[in-house]
Amino acid sequence: MTSVAKLTDHTGYWMRMVSNAVSQEFSRKVSCEDVTVAEWSFMRSLYDLEPTPPSILAERMTMTKGAISKLAERLMAKGLVAKAQSREDRRAHNLSLTTKGRAKIPVLASLADQNDADFFGVLTKEEHETLDHILRVLTERRDLKATPVD
């Protein structure tokens, strides 16, 4: 075949299609809790790490420091996250969830569970396991911490 490949000939195309759909639907779900997908991700990461500086969070979420800074600001405005000055280092800050923020975590987590079930529930158990396995393989082989240049 000398002909030019179609968009749909590439696995990456379908990947993006599905990934976008999953995120879009999840976005719709969490919007009821007045939260975005990025905000959920931020809060869930923080839940494991708090209190933690923005820099660590940026690394974990593979976003730039700038993005984290703005994301944190939005979450503080919503009263879900709090920022405290570090004592040892006067440049540094520590982020934590507020009580209100922490209370949201189980609710959002359950929406995430549901979203995954909604989407991947159509697969057989075996298919689902295979998919997870493949995604792991791809992530590991590529060393996907992803690549925020910052």
Next chain:
Amino acid sequence: MTSVAKLTDHTGYWMRMVSNAVSQEFSRKVSCEDVTVAEWSFMRSLYDLEPTPPSILAERMTMTKGAISKLAERLMAKGLVAKAQSREDRRAHNLSLTTKGRAKIPVLASLADQNDADFFGVLTKEEHETLDHILRVLTERRDLKATPVD
């Protein structure tokens, strides 16, 4: 387990991780041709359809009319796409690739092939086929033309 699900417990999370990495790497590749991923997608769609109005392209690419309008403008500025007034309908336009634009298609397609190979080449043939199959299933069951609300 009464505990709260981790981000990494969800297939959607890994999906987005891999999808982003694929797109990011592809973006890097096509940037050498001074083109973005969206622009490639636009041009490749147009290649099959030209001459075609923006509205059809919006549908195919599942983007809003506004986004297409701007994308077309950028591509015209680069001399890769041309716009002609329709004769039958004075509101409508037809988009086509320019000679220069058409000449880029095989080059970009080959970069897309390469990107897919780079990423999914680590999979066994069977794994790759299974992945494609699963993505198809997910797309079809969900009727993923995606959902540009516009």
Next chain:
DNA sequence: AACTCCTTGTTGACTAGGAAACTAAATCGA
């Protein structure tokens, strides 16, 4: 101490896209 270099976090300029308002033209119905 003073100088240099590194690190932390914020900011501003820029980009891409969505939502909705808008303009112009076509179509439909009386």
Next chain:
DNA sequence: TCGATTTAGTTTCCTAGTCAACAAGGAGTT
């Protein structure tokens, strides 16, 4: 044929991110 509705495309405003410049503080060296 004229008004109402629909359709095609553009434009404006908004959000969310990157990138690069920056200020301020820490760390190491002499």
